[in-house]
Amino acid sequence: MEKIQHSFVDAFIFNEAKKGNHESGDSYHTVLTDDYFICSVADGLGSGPVARESSQVIPQILREYHHETIDQLMYRFNGLMLQKRGAAVAIFKVDFNKKTLEYSCVGNIRFYLYRKATDEIIYPLPVMGYLSGRPQKLRTQLYTYVEDDLFLIHSDGVDLRNPKAMMRKAAVPEQLYRDILASIQTGDDATFITGSLLK
Numbered sequence: 003m004e005k006i007q008h009s010f011v012d013a014f015i016f017n018e019a020k021k022g023n024h025e026s027g028d029s030y031h032t033v034l035t036d037d038y039f040i041c042s043v044a045d046g047l048g049s050g051p052v053a054r055e056s057s058q059v060i061p062q063i064l065r066e067y068h069h070e071t072i073d074q075l076m077y078r079f080n081g082l083m084l085q086k087r088g089a090a091v092a093i094f095k096v097d098f099n100k101k102t103l104e105y106s107c108v109g110n111i112r113f114y115l116y117r118k119a120t121d122e123i124i125y126p127l128p129v130m131g132y133l134s135g136r137p138q139k140l141r142t143q144l145y146t147y148v149e150d151d152l153f154l155i156h157s158d159g160v161d162l163r164n165p166k167a168m169m170r171k172a173a174v175p176e177q178l179y180r181d182i183l184a185s186i187q188t189g190d191d192a193t194f195i196t197g198s199l200l201k
């Protein structure tokens with residue numbers, strides 16, 4: 003378990019390769035500054051080194067260009083997928099000053115935002131397909147958040163029967179992390195990140 007603990011965000015990260023593989027085809031990367039938090043998860047097509055080569059585009063881009071917009075970053079990800087297998091990619095950016103969360107996804111990465119204050123679950127629909135270097139339409143969505151909103155993002159190697167009920171029950175990200183870990187059986191590369199937006 004990797005932890006991110008900050009005055010504005012608290013998060014817990016799980017990443018594991020498919021049984022029998024030394025390398026996970028899933029990659030994730032986070033960026034944390036005084037003004038924003040960026041989190042991206044990529045699931046390379048297939049498994050092993052070929053899948054990892056595609057998913058590793060994400061940390062490569064984010065280390066250098068994290069100051070850019072979500073759309074600009076997604077187009078950069080897509081551009082580097084040319085000549086590679088391709089990947090499903092989701093990214094979100096939390097702006098601590100504006101109290102907004104911006105989200106974009108192409109492929110089967112799942113994201114949920116649970117607002118405890120109103121018992122509301124936000125589940126943005128992704129664009130179907132995957133990033134492959136070909137021209138790509140995006141559907142970037144912007145939400146406001148309030149203190150203690152809980153988020154969950156996961157690759158398709160994490161099979162959850164009722165993530166909404168789990169989020170309601172857990173209330174805090176570490177408990178949600180432990181509940182998911184206890185419930186999943188991963189026969190594939192698996193990544194999930196649970197977190198709370200604190201202020």
